[in-house]
Amino acid sequence: MFKGEVVMVTGATRGIGKSLAGAFAAQGAMVLIIGRNAAQAMAVAAEIKAKGVLADGFGCDVTDFTSVQETVNKILDIHKRIDILINNAGITRDNLLLRIDEQDWDEVIKVNLNGVFNVTKAVTKPMLKARKGKIISISSVIGITGNAGQANYAASKAGIIGFSKSVAKELASRGITVNVVAPGYIRTEMTEQLADPVKEKVLEHIPLNRFGEAADVAGVCLFLASKAADYITGQTIIVDGGLAI
Ligand code: NDP
Numbered sequence: 360m361f362k363g364e365v366v367m368v369t370g371a372t373r374g375i376g377k378s379l380a381g382a383f384a385a386q387g388a389m390v391l392i393i394g395r396n397a398a399q400a401m402a403v404a405a406e407i408k409a410k411g412v413l414a415d416g417f418g419c420d421v422t423d424f425t426s427v428q429e430t431v432n433k434i435l436d437i438h439k440r441i442d443i444l445i446n447n448a449g450i451t452r453d454n455l456l457l458r459i460d461e462q463d464w465d466e467v468i469k470v471n472l473n474g475v476f477n478v479t480k481a482v483t484k485p486m487l488k489a490r491k492g493k494i495i496s497i498s499s500v501i502g503i504t505g506n507a508g509q510a511n512y513a514a515s516k517a518g519i520i521g522f523s524k525s526v527a528k529e530l531a532s533r534g535i536t537v538n539v540v541a542p543g544y545i546r547t548e549m550t551e552q553l554a555d556p557v558k559e560k561v562l563e564h565i566p567l568n569r570f571g572e573a574a575d576v577a578g579v580c581l582f583l584a585s586k587a588a589d590y591i592t593g594q595t596i597i598v599d600g601g602l603a604i
Contacts, residue, residue: 360386360387360581360585361383361386361387361388361442361443361584361585362386362387362388363387364387364388364389364442364443365388365389365391365434365438365439365440365441365442365443366380366383366388366389366390366391366441366442366443366444366445366584367390367391367393367434367441367443367444367445367478367482368380368383368390368391368392368393368445368447369393369394369419369421369444369445369446369447369448369474369478370393370394370421370447370448370449371390371392371393371394371400371403371447372392372394372396372399372400372403373403373547373548374547374548374549374573375447375497375542375545375547375573375576375577376392376394376445376447376448377392377403377573378573378574378576378577379445379447379573379576379577379580380392380403380407380414381407381410381577382574382577382578382580382581383443383580383581383584384407384410384412384413384414385410385412386581387412388413388443389413389414389415389438390404390407390412390413390414390415391404391414391415391416391417391434391438391441392404392407392414392415392416392417393416393417393419393421393430393448394416394418394419394448395418395419395420396418397416397417397418398418399416399418400416400417400418401415401416402416403416404416415434415437415438417430417433417434421448421470421473421474421475421477421478422469422470422473422474422477423477424477427477427478427481428481430481431478431481431482431485435485440485440489441482441485441486441492442486442489442491442492442493443492443493443494443495443584444478444479444482444486444492444493444494444495445495445496445497445580445584446474446475446478446479446494446495446496446497446519447496447497448470448471448474449470449471449474449497449499449515449516449549450466450467450470450471451467451509451512451549452464452466452467452511452512453508453509453512454508455507455508456510459510459511463511464511467511467512467515468511468514468515468518470515471512471515471516471518471519472514472515472518472519472522475496475519475522476522479494479496479522479526479537482494483526483530483535486530486533486535487530487533487535490533490534491534491535492530492534492535492536493535493536493538493583493584493588494523494526494530494535494536494537494538495537495538495539495540495580495583495584496519496522496523496537496538496539496540497539497540497541497542497576498516498517498519498520498539498540498541498595499512499513499516499541499542499543500541500542500543500597500599500602500603501513501516502515502516502517502518502519502520502541503517503520503541503595503597503603504603516541519539520539520541520595523537523538523539523593523595524537524593527592527593528593531592536583536588536589536591536592537592537593538583538588538591538592538593538594538595538596539594539595539596540576540579540580540583540595540596540598541595541596541597541598541599542571542575542576542597542598542599543565543571543597543598543599543600543602543603544558544561544562544565544570544571544599544600544602545570545571545572545573545575545576545598546570546571546572546573547573550570558570561602564602565599565600565601565602566600566601566602566604567600567601568600569600570600571598571599571600575598576598579596579598583596
């Protein structure tokens with residue numbers, strides 16, 4: 360489905376991002392694995408390539424504006440184009456408002472929101488030239504519903520939605536779509552850190568009665584990046600088993 364297309368996935372060294380990269384590679388795309396650690400990013404790319412598909416890895420901290428620009432330039436030198444961007448890199452630093460410190464607030468906003476700005480801005484230039492592109496950012500259902508103990512995370516993820524709607528309006532006339540996927544509880548290292556009683560409580564509120572898998576998120580991203588979604592922009596698709604109904 361994506362033969363000849365170049366897909367850049369941030370935060371692809373593990374979890375949802377790694378699964379997204381594998382899903383696009385399996386559909387014929389050249390996938391670019393982005394993570395802070397270059398060796399780790401290249402190792403994941405090698406793992407994907409071992410399956411006989413196309414991948415490359417780059418070390419880049421999405422919070423570093425200059426490094427993001429340099430990485431995108433390097434990618435364009437080597438691979439000539441970026442057709443699809445998935446802004447997936449994200450972190451949590453959970454705490455109640457009264458206990459959250461300035462550093463935990465800043466770190467989450469920097470990675471989850473400034474990171475999306477930095478990478479989207481850098482990638483938009485070649486997409487404008489090509490007059491085509493698909494930008495998908497991974498928000499969270501928490502950015503829509505809010506959650507006690509996650510004010511920083513919720514603010515960053517809600518910010519992604521407002522940012523994406525604005526950029527969707529700016530780029531629509533150039534054939535570039537900008538959409539958001541808001542997952543609920545997906546089983547990854549990030550959520551494995553939660554205590555068992557917390558997990559049990561979350562499960563009670565999921566109508567489909569199971570936690571999500573990275574593949575559930577990948578399915579929606581493949582759709583949004585495909586020709587079938589050419590007339591969809593500025594939208595947020597929730598993938599949460601009904602949690603936020
Ligand atoms: P993980 O913690 O498993 O993976 C996060 C990825 O982001 C890693 O590859 C990490 O790589 C990368 N990363 C972190 N900081 C940076 C940075 N500054 N620059 C570049 N890469 C970075 O998270 P998940 O797979 O669980 O989550 C992926 C996305 O999905 C996140 O945005 C998260 O908020 C969102 N999400 C997850 C949900 C879930 O239930 N798991 C639910 C809703 C949304 P490295 O540390 O090597 O740099």
